[in-house]
Amino acid sequence: MNQTDGRLPIVIGVDPDPSQRTALVWAADEAARRHLPLLLLHAQGVPTPGYRPTGGRPSWEEWNAALHVAGDHNLREAVAFVETRQPEVPVSGLLAEGDPAWVLREQAQHATAVVLGSWHLSAVQELFTSAAVALPLIAHAPCPVVVVPEPQRVTEHPPYFVVGVDGGAESTAVVDFAFEEAALHGAGLRALYVWHPPRFGGADEEAALQECRRLLSEAVAGRGTAHPEVALDHEVVRGHPVRVLTERSAHSLGLIVGTRGHGGFTGMLLGSVSQGVLHHARCPVLTVPHAHDR
Numbered sequence: 001m002n003q004t005d006g007r008l009p010i011v012i013g014v015d016p017d018p019s020q021r022t023a024l025v026w027a028a029d030e031a032a033r034r035h036l037p038l039l040l041l042h043a044q045g046v047p048t049p050g051y052r053p054t055g056g057r058p059s060w061e062e063w064n065a066a067l068h069v070a071g072d073h074n075l076r077e078a079v080a081f082v083e084t085r086q087p088e089v090p091v092s093g094l095l096a097e098g099d100p101a102w103v104l105r106e107q108a109q110h111a112t113a114v115v116l117g118s119w120h121l122s123a124v125q126e127l128f129t130s131a132a133v134a135l136p137l138i139a140h141a142p143c144p145v146v147v148v149p150e151p152q153r154v155t156e157h158p159p160y161f162v163v164g165v166d167g168g169a170e171s172t173a174v175v176d177f178a179f180e181e182a183a184l185h186g187a188g189l190r191a192l193y194v195w196h197p198p199r200f201g202g203a204d205e206e207a208a209l210q211e212c213r214r215l216l217s218e219a220v221a222g223r224g225t226a227h228p229e230v231a232l233d234h235e236v237v238r239g240h241p242v243r244v245l246t247e248r249s250a251h252s253l254g255l256i257v258g259t260r261g262h263g264g265f266t267g268m269l270l271g272s273v274s275q276g277v278l279h280h281a282r283c284p285v286l287t288v289p290h291a292h293d294r
Contacts, residue, residue: 009037011107012115013100013133014078016042016070023117023148024078026284028086033184036112037090040078042071043100071095101136108141115146118278134278138259138287144177148284155251160188162249163256164241164273167193167215174258174288175223181286183227187253191220191234194241212236242276254284
């Protein structure tokens, strides 16, 4: 089931480890806030060499059947968990075969958002685990992708979101989504424009900062009209975008960034910023494609 009454679902990739429920909790609560159905997806890739469900090396049929049984069990447990936590949310499960990043990308074509879990391991390990799914998905998904870290961490009160603004015309979708998300959570919003000085200098720093302030003001101007309940702070900060955004969002409800284009980060691809914060942020990272990608 992909839609209920025309409403595009929130899709979540179900973790095979039943103890990892932070992303599932986030997705279930978000579906309840947005009055949307929730689709739980368990994607089975190629079985890893050395897998021995019955002792000796099984046939492909036995191998595949064992994965189906385990995947179906995981889905049933996850569905039951959501039904207990958010009984008003329509929830369904889908067991699919194929590379998880590809399967989720296909589901993203008809989703409001896609949610994934993440584990902060070493940089090398991350490339072969959650990030191996998240990065290609973020690069191609036409809807927002949310990466929720394990374990849950402490947030500050009053709650707030952080949004990275690059000053380009395409950042409109990112800022609009940030206001909407903050309103749904009853939270404030901190909009940051991070100015990354040129490596070899030569720029008039004060003039550059003034231009950054102008771009940031234009990016958020009038956006609060639709959500007057959202308290907005905006600030231009000097430094590396990944470091600044990661530090400023450490105790937030989430960090919202775009996924495409050149912007105010002095020639840096905003996509590289979204990848960087994905590896380093300790809060949920919400990546938003620009309007033409959606």
